[in-house]
Amino acid sequence: MAGKTYRVIQWATGTVGKVAIRHFAENPTYELVGTLVTNPKKVGKDAGEIAKIGPIGVIATDDVEAIVALEADAVHFAPSVHDLDMVCRLLRSGKNVVCPVGPFFPWERWKPDFDKLAAACADGGTSFHGSGIHPGFAGDLLPLTVARIMNRIDHIHLYETIDHLANPSNYIEFMGFGRESADLLANPGRSPEAPYMFAQSMEIVAKGLGLTIDDVTAKFDVATAVRDIDYGRGVVKQGTVAGQHYEWTGWADGKPLITYHCFWTMGDENIEPRWNAGVSGYRIRIEGDPPMEVTMARPAAAEGVQYLGLPWTAMAGVNVIPAVCDAAPGIVTHFELGVPTLRGLFRPD
Ligand SMILES: NC(=O)c1ccc[n+]([C@@H]2O[C@H](COP(=O)([O-])OP(=O)(O)OC[C@H]3O[C@@H](n4cnc5c(N)ncnc54)[C@H](OP(=O)(O)O)[C@@H]3O)[C@@H](O)[C@H]2O)c1
Missing domain, CATH: 3.40.50.720 (NAD(P)-binding Rossmann-like Domain)
Structure with a gap:
């Protein structure tokens, strides 16, 4: 056509x-x-x-x-x-x-x-x-594409990093930044269904490797603000939640096949513990032979939006x-x- x-x-x-x-x-x-x-x-x-x-x-x-x-x-x-x-x-x-x-x-x-x-x-x-970017690309199509040049895959990791201070959105309030740690850990901002939404991407990878995802396990931990963080619309107070780390693992044949690590922060330098999660974007790390790493991020020299996940999401569909x-x-x-x-x-x- x-x-x-x-x-x-x-x-x-x-x-x-x-x-x-x-x-x-x-x-x-x-x-x-x-x-x-x-x-x-x-x-x-x-x-x-x-x-x-x-x-x-x-x-x-x-x-x-x-x-x-x-x-x-x-x-x-x-x-x-x-x-x-x-x-x-x-x-x-x-x-x-x-x-x-x-x-x-x-x-x-x-x-x-x-x-x-x-x-x-x-x-x-x-x-x-x-x-979309994730689900839709970074955690499924990209690792599967990279897998084609590998000899053996032991464990696939995808890191989604978003610095919400550099990329302010209504997710700051929605995800519960600024809440007390114990309160947020007991009632996370993300729905209990969220891992299963992303597990669709895990299943794409599994299918592409001739496997199937048998189980999905989840972990959640938080980091707290070392100082008051002013993000324009409001302030995340010192000692409240300023970092959220979701970790979801898809298991195949009784072993962890793929783990999604999601690091959302109000600036790496503002949180304790400091996760050093890196620039906003996506990084795939595949343990295997040969080991593999691929990063998707805005080039350091480029100006404009720090986290390109939303433009990438639009283009993943439009294209x-x-x-x-x-x-x-x-x-x-x-x-x-x-x-x-x-x-x-x-x-x-
Ligand atoms: N797969 C992925 O990787 C991925 C990544 C990012 C986002 N997403 C999804 O893509 C969608 C769009 O994201 P976005 O960042 O553009 O969202 P957004 O900026 O929050 O806005 C989406 C639009 O939805 C409309 N809307 C608002 N309230 C609504 C309601 N109650 N019912 C129906 N429509 C309503 C509004 O459109 P109007 O202003 O035109 O009225 C709003 O501007 C979201 O569902 C998001 O979860 C997917």
Whole structure:
């Protein structure tokens, strides 16, 4: 389908949705034909203005029926709150869906969701793909890609590091930074379901290695602020939680196969113990032969956003829209995508 233009809809204009709109406007592979917003202040605004690139002639609407009725090849569905029934409606209306909210891989725990999606795909002759940086890339596609040049794998580690002081977001409050340690350890900011969301990525790696994940174990510890930390909107008080470390391990054949280490801090130098978790981004370390390490981070010399996980999330989905549209109807995982052809990324003019 080289040369084809894909008519796309952006559903929700948060950080991820805005990156997608900017790309749709720049890359001639896409024609943005609709934008769904929930925020009343954005209704009636030009999508390009919402994305801070100036008008592009697409007016944002909160009229769901009008969006469902639009003729389009695909929807990039990126709201903060998932709506699987809406995704199914869009699939049944003949639009393929690429979605950073998941689900990401049809293993046992997510079977009911995937059964619904597969039925909608069959009815609409369409495809669904769960996309993103993690889940979706750093903890699944990347280690699996790197595994192809290894002789033996003993244990895969993925480190997600986010310095929330350098990358302020509403996650600071949502995740419970500034709460007392004992309180947060007893009632973590992350849902008890979170490890299983990420275990979909573990299962992708396991499947790619001819295995399956038998069990997922979790650990959680915190670090405290050595001083008051002012992050603009508020202050994380000295002695309260200023670092959170989630560690989830997927087991295969009775041994730990893959561990996700998530280090979220309010600045490494502000916490005790000091984790020295490194720059914001993702690092894969594979124990095996030969040992392997890969880092994904903003180059030190580059200016702008410190943690690129959200732009990466947008592009992980947007870049496979053509391949998902061209795929046979049904659930499209990394295994169905194979090595997708990416359109319009090289734009020398
Ligand atoms: N897979 C991954 O690696 C990965 C990584 C990062 C994020 N994500 C997911 O991607 C999605 C988008 O992330 P983001 O950073 O762009 O989120 P965000 O900035 O928090 O905003 C998402 C948008 O959702 C809409 N929204 C707000 N409240 C809503 C509600 N109650 N129901 C439905 N929609 C609502 C709003 O759209 P309008 O402003 O247009 O009204 C909001 O701007 C999130 O679900 C996030 O969890 C996935």
